[in-house]
Amino acid sequence: MTASGETDRAPRVLIVEDRAHRPLAHYPTRFAELAEGFTANGCSVEALTSQGWLYGDGTGTSFVVRRYGAVHRVLFRLGDALRDTRGARRVAARLRTVACIGAARARCRGAGDPAPIVVVTSDGIDPFVASSRGGNGRWLIAQYDEPSPPRRPVVDRAARAERRRRAAGGRMRIVASSDSDRAHWQEIAAFLDPLTSPMTGAHDVPLVADAKARLGVDDDAKVALVFGTAREGKDVDVVARVFAELRDWLVVVAGTIAGEYRPRTGARDTIVLGGFVDEMTRSLVFSAADVVVLSFRADYTRTSNVLTDAVSWGVPVVCSEGSPAAAVVDEYRLGTVFAAGNPDALERAVRLAPASIEPAELARARTELSAAAVAARLLAAVC
Numbered sequence: 527m528t529a530s531g532e533t534d535r536a537p538r539v540l541i542v543e544d545r546a547h548r549p550l551a552h553y554p555t556r557f558a559e560l561a562e563g564f565t566a567n568g569c570s571v572e573a574l575t576s577q578g579w580l581y582g583d584g585t586g587t588s589f590v591v592r593r594y595g596a597v598h599r600v601l602f603r604l605g606d607a608l609r610d611t612r613g614a615r616r617v618a619a620r621l622r623t624v625a626c627i628g629a630a631r632a633r634c635r636g637a638g639d640p641a642p643i644v645v646v647t648s649d650g651i652d653p654f655v656a657s658s659r660g661g662n663g664r665w666l667i668a669q670y671d672e673p674s675p676p677r678r679p680v681v682d683r684a685a686r687a688e689r690r691r692r693a694a695g696g697r698m699r700i701v702a703s704s705d706s707d708r709a710h711w712q713e714i715a716a717f718l719d720p721l722t723s724p725m726t727g728a729h730d731v732p733l734v735a736d737a738k739a740r741l742g743v744d745d746d747a748k749v750a751l752v753f754g755t756a757r758e759g760k761d762v763d764v765v766a767r768v769f770a771e772l773r774d775w776l777v778v779v780a781g782t783i784a785g786e787y788r789p790r791t792g793a794r795d796t797i798v799l800g801g802f803v804d805e806m807t808r809s810l811v812f813s814a815a816d817v818v819v820l821s822f823r824a825d826y827t828r829t830s831n832v833l834t835d836a837v838s839w840g841v842p843v844v845c846s847e848g849s850p851a852a853a854v855v856d857e858y859r860l861g862t863v864f865a866a867g868n869p870d871a872l873e874r875a876v877r878l879a880p881a882s883i884e885p886a887e888l889a890r891a892r893t894e895l896s897a898a899a900v901a902a903r904l905l906a907a908v909c
Contacts, residue, residue, distance in 0.1 A: 537569045537643065537905065541589075542630050544576040544602065544622070544648035549802035550782070551755040552831045554580040556726050557647050561589040563727050563897030567905060572642070574633055576602045576625070594629035601625035609650065622648075623655040631661055643908055647725050652676075653700050653711075653718060657684035662691050664908045665698040667718075668725050670828065673710050685717045699907060701725065703829040704850045721907050724829050727897030728837040737813035741797060743776055750844075750876070751815035752779045753803070753835070756786045759826040761846070761867055765819055768872045769796075775876070780811045812839035817861065817879045820845040824866040836860070837891050842883055844875045858891040859884060 541561055545553035558581075561571045571589035573579070576599060584591035594602060605621030608614040626648050634641045645666045646656070653667045654676050688698055700720040702708035711720040738745050752765055766787055769777045776795040779787045784800035799807060812818070818836040820843060830851040836843050843861035845852045852863045862879050864871035883891075893899065 540642040563901030566898035598629035734813035
C-alpha cells in the first residue's frame, strides 16, 4: 500500500454505515462524502450498509454500495428494535455491533489481499465488542456519543484482542468527534489509541441563484437559517426568543429541529420546513441564508455537520461559545460567537456577523476541512 509502503496497489477502504437508508439528518450523505474523500486520496472504496442506501445503489458514484448479508441484517434489525427499550439497550448495542463487525469481516474475507481498511461510521457501536470481534486488519471506529465505562472483563477481553491484532500487523482505533470525548475514551480505552477527527468534510458547493425567490421572500431580506436534527444539547429556545425581537430578520427553520423551535407569541417571518430535508432543499435554504445560527448548551461536545454545510455553501455562522464548532468558527474566521444561552450575546453576535466570509479564509477552511483532508488524516491514523 502506498500509504504504508506495503504495496504499490491503491489503498482499499470499506466504509460501514447503518443508517444510510433512513431519511434523517446527514445519514444518507455522511458516508458518501467520506467515500468521495477517500477516492480523492487514490483509494478504491466500497460502502457496506445495513439496509441499502436512500439514494440508490451507488451507480454514478466513485464508490460501490453493498448490503450486509442476510444473517447480519437480521441481527442488526433485532438490535435496532431493542435500541430504545429500557433494560435492553446494552444488549441492543451488542447485537448491532456484532452484526456490523460481522458483516464487515465477511466482506473483507471476500475482498482478497490486502484486506481493506474498515471505517465504521455507524452510530451506537460498542468499541469493546468491536475490538473483541474485529479480528485482524486495520479498523477505525467512529464514536459520536460520550463513553460509558464498561465492566472490567469486557475491557480486558477487548485489550487482549487488540494486542493480538497488532501482533499480526493490524490495529483498531477509536475516532472521537471532539477533544473532550477523545480524553474520555483515553481514560477507559487507551489501548484503542483514540484520536479526534470529523467524519464529514466540506465541499465547494455552487449557490442556487434565485434561492430567496424560490422560498417566496424578497431578495434583499435578511435570512437566518436554523437547520438540522433535534438533539439533546441543542438550544433553540434562545434563538426563537431573540429572533422574535429582531424584526429585520426572517428565520428559516429546516429539519426535524423545527419541532423544537417554538417562537414566542408575536414572532413573525418564520418559514418552517420540518422533517427530513432532501438534497435539493438543503441547497436551497443554505443558498438563501445570510447567516447560519448554531446554538448549543454550554456542555455540548459534538461536532456539527451543519457547520460543515455552512462552509460548503460559504455562509457566515453565528455559534455559541465552548462548542467544538465555535473553535472552528474562530480558527477560520467564519463568523461570530456568543455566550451559550445568553439572548443579549446572541443578538449582538447576529448584528456583528459579517456579510460574507473573507475569501482567503473560506478557501483555507474548505481545503483544510474538506472530505479529502479528513480522509487523508484517517488514512495516516491507521496506516
